[in-house]
Amino acid sequence: MGQCHCHKKRKDSQELTDVERAIEIVINNFHRYAVKGRKECLTPNELRELVVQQLPQLSQHVCSLDEKIECLGDPDEAKLEFGEYWAIIGEAAKGCRVKK
Amino acid sequence: MGQCHCHKKRKDSQELTDVERAIEIVINNFHRYAVKGRKECLTPNELRELVVQQLPQLSQHVCSLDEKIECLGDPDEAKLEFGEYWAIIGEAAKGCRVKK
DSSP: OOSOHHHHHOSOGGGSOHHHHHHHHHHHHHHHHOOSSSTTOBOHHHHHHHHHHHOTTGGGGOTTHHHHHHTTSOTTTOOBOHHHHHHHHHHHHHHHHHOO | OOSOHHHHHOSOGGGSOHHHHHHHHHHHHHHHHOOSSSTTOBOHHHHHHHHHHHOTTGGGGOTTHHHHHHTTSOTTTOOBOHHHHHHHHHHHHHHHHHOO
């Protein structure tokens, strides 16, 4: 439960490409922090912890990330689904990519 | 040009976490295939090539990925920005994650 299905299905990690393994890391990172309440969602506090611990460099490129997290609702009760988590990381990645 | 800014700025890859390095791989994969026309965009054909070569396992979880690519417009002329690429991978990752 809570792990990428691709990881369970295959016998050997060699079957995944580097890019797929990278995506798997980002997926599993979501589940690692989604511990409170439903395992399929992050609370805003869990997302903040994830950002501080796992995205210290990337989050520097998104000035408003902390504000965005505050807007998500009750820090311990609001539920953030995987698609929203992915979109937030995408925004950070876009910021990182553009500022060159 | 066309590489993740984080990568250029830091002196040592140890400064990035595993998750950040994973995100960097997904970012750089976009630029690796965005060779025709504007370097900042993928054409539908470039995206198809990327999916076939880099996401063979992940794309199995998204039945309609090929249809989606066809809907993007002229195979060699339409321009797909980074945010759209990120969203398509997120949809595939979501499909992969749910089917467990």
